[in-house]
Amino acid sequence: MITSRREKIIGRVILVVLMLVTVLPFVSIFVTALHEPGSYPQGIEWPETPHWENFGLAFQSADMFRLLGSSMLIELGVVPAAVLLATLAGFGLGHLRPVGARAVFIVFILGLTLPFEGIITPLYFQIRDLGILNTRWAIILPLIGLFMPFAVTWMRANFATIPRELSEAARVDGATTWHLFWRIHVPLSVPAISSLAILLFLWTWNQFLLAIVLVADPAQRTMAGALGAFQGRYGTDIPLLCAGSLLILTPTLIVFLVFQRKFVSALLQGSLKG
Incomplete structure (x- = not known):
């Protein structure tokens, strides 16, 4: 009983420490944003006169409405396509398992070890040769490909845990492969699909490297990528x-807070199935 109580105390202490480590940087940024423009705040110090107008000034200076529209166009180009392709590939590798499926899956696993920074130079020349440099397609198409290793692995793990007896029973009733996918596996995989969509949305929204390297016009970047131009203008x-x-950062926090229950439920569901 003493050991159990001690474990609970240690667990709570660790959670509190992790929470502080996570929250303190946001608190520091928020407090700093309220200081007088052009000043250099020292540490976390609440200003005598909070300058709330800094948020309005930053919104107007960065032309946030235009950046928001650009980010949403990129999201609409990346997330639906990546989720659809990953779901189809995951169903094939995780449930149908054709000849060579294991080798293909190993290739996707190797893709998880490939950092964006390691391919940014050849990717730049390839995008230039395709004639889509400095357009939103220069962000959308590479992101779809770069997200595939994780997305396919995620969906394959989900489809692999669905009992094969369901498919066998449906086959007896005359169901085709498409019917198995659309009417049985996809409804059972809604938590995994929705959580994957949330992850891809957050990663696309926060994409910085590809945006600043492949697109010169800040108005056609993601909001995170446009921060580079904003920093160059107001770096001091x-x-x-x-x-x-x-x-x-606010839109990503809102999305996560709204859909956190679905995301956590998908993770718990996967752990129970595994």
Whole structure:
């Protein structure tokens, strides 16, 4: 009983420490954003006169409405296509398991070890040769491909845990492979598909490297990528830069808070199945 109580105390202490480590940087950025523009705040110090207008100034200076529209266009180009392709591939590798499926899966596993930074130079020349450099397609198409290793692995793990007896019973009733996929496996995989869509949305929204390397016009980048241009313009104005960073970060926090239950339920469901 003493050991159990001690474990609970240690667990709670670890959770509190992790929470502080996670929250303190956001608190520091928020407090810094309220200081007088052009100043250099020292540490986490609440200003005597909070400058809430910094958020409005950053919103107007960065042209957030235009950046929001650009980010949403990129999201609409990346997330639905990546989720659809990953779901189809995951169903094939995890349930149908054709000849060579294991070798293909190993290739996707190897793709998980490939960092974006390691391919950015050849990717730049390839995008240039395709004639889509400095367009949103230069972000959309590479992201779909780069997300595939994780997305396919995620969906394969989900489809592999669905009992094969369901498919066998449906085959007896005359169901085709498409009917198995669309009417049986996809409804059972809604938690995994929705959680994957949330992850891809967050990763696309926060994509910075591809945006600044492959697209020169900040108005056609993601909001995170446009932060590079904003930083170059207001790099010496720390409070304004922090205000702009928080504005760019806010949509991802809202999405995560709204859909966190579905995301956690998908993870728990996968752990129970595994």
